[in-house]
Amino acid sequence: MSSLTEYRDYQDDQSFVLNVVELTCVAVFTFDYLARFALTRRNKVVHVLSLLNMIDLLAIVPSYVELLLEAKGIGALVVVRILRLFRIFRLLKVAKYSKQLPILMKSIHNSVGGFAVGIFSLFMSLILWASAIYYAETVFCSLDPTDNTWKYDDGTLSDFQSIPDSLWWTIVTMCTVGYGDTYPITYAGKAIATVVMVSGVLVLAFPLTILAGNFMTEWNEFLVKEEKKSLKRWEKSFRRIVKEAEMKGEEQVEGMMPRPRKLLEEVWDDLLTLKSNVDACERAIHTVKIQIKKLDLLIQQLDISVKLTELERNEVAKKEDVGGSEVGEKGKVSYEIR
Structure with missing residues (x-):
């Protein structure tokens, strides 16, 4: 918002409101970072060097550096404007509270x-x-x-x-x-x-x-x-219902159990998930079968090449035997002539 033309004048009331919001966010993030640093049971160095904590640090430190430079009258430097870009790292803090975002990161990795x-x-x-x-x-x-x-x-x-x-x-x-x-x-x-x-x-x-x-x-x-x-949650809930039913009597079990429609919806969702997993397994099995067929073709080619090599060796051995017998007969004939 501060990059808009109407907010570039820091003497304006609207810019003052944005600065107050900025300082409030920085204060909250700083308190959160220092509290987690003080209460962590891990090694302090390992805690600071972890990826998400480094992101938190990069989201906080540039604001303090910017305030320090502006206090000394050098807030117009390009370095300060570049430091303001690090504010975007605050958006990465959402990764801590998202279950699906790590899936994308693992896929990219x-x-x-x-x-x-x-x-x-x-x-x-x-x-x-x-x-x-x-x-x-x-x-x-x-x-x-x-x-x-x-x-x-x-x-x-x-x-x-x-x-x-x-x-x-x-x-x-x-x-x-x-x-x-x-x-x-x-x-x-x-x-x-x-x-x-x-x-x-x-x-x-x-x-x-x-x-x-x-x-x-x-x-x-x-x-x-x-x-x-x-x-697991459903199992815990079911056990809790059973225990409460045993304490209150069997007549109230029917009212405490989940409705059939809800159970059918959960079973249907489970079946859809199972189907997607089965489809993925079928694709993997199909890929494995293709690789096995390729290996079979490779083994057949190796067998053919081995047989051809043996045939060539046999032909060479026969030629050598025939040549040796001819030389022996010629020597015998020459000996008889003498």
């Missing part, structure tokens, strides 16, 4: 290998297509010696003056954004642009598919854990 391959493929594709579009456009241009730029025959300046300049168009096209600030004009450039559009979808789909698969795996595990917790 498990997809690092796929992301590395995807980024490498994207980098190679960018270099390849940037070079291709550069040469496809400049082959129909002429170099103007006055300003050392590529121009078309009608004198229009080409948007693809170099391969680094062409990288921007390649990134925008492969990501299917298409700003339209630069675009090819020649037929060769348009043909390459068509290939770049299709290849961009394929290159970007590879790491995203890996992330989606890992996310579904983590999500199914999360559903199973939540289902176990729900069953």
Whole structure:
């Protein structure tokens, strides 16, 4: 809010209200951080260096540094403006109270290998297509010696003056954004642009598919854990109901038990969760079967190669035996002649 034009004057009453809200939030966050630091039973260093506590510290310290610099009259420095960006770390505090956000973080962590391959493929594709579009456009241009730029025959300046300049168009096209600030004009450039559009979808789909698969795996595990917790809560509630029924008499058991509709809804949710888990297991089993078939084909190929090697060895041995017998007969005949 403080970046808006109407709030940039710190003498304004509305800006004063924002500053009060800012200082109140910083005070609350500081109290929370110091209280957890004082009451923790873990090692103090380990507690401070944990990820979420580091995020809390980064959300608090820049505010105090900004106040100190402004008190000394150097609040207009660019450093202070950069420190204000660290306020956004306060939003990451929501991760402490969210059950679903860690699932996304685990999925990203498990997809690092796929992301590395995807980024490498994207980098190679960018270099390849940037070079291709550069040469496809400049082959129909002429170099103007006055300003050392590529121009078309009608004198229009080409948007693809170099391969680094062409990288921007390649990134925008492969990501299917298409700003339209630069675009090819020649037929060769348009043909390459068509290939770049299709290849961009394929290159970007590879790491995203890996992330989606890992996310579904983590999500199914999360559903199973939540289902176990729900069953434990239901079991505790049922035992409590039974105990209360034993104390109050059997006539009141029916009124204390859950309604049939609620039980049916819970059973239906359990069946849907079980079905999703079964589908995931079926996909995993199908993948394993495919790998087993590949191994069987590989073993068959190895058997064929071994048999071919044995046949070649047998043929070589037969040739050697035949050659040795012929030499022996020739020697015998020559001996008889003598």
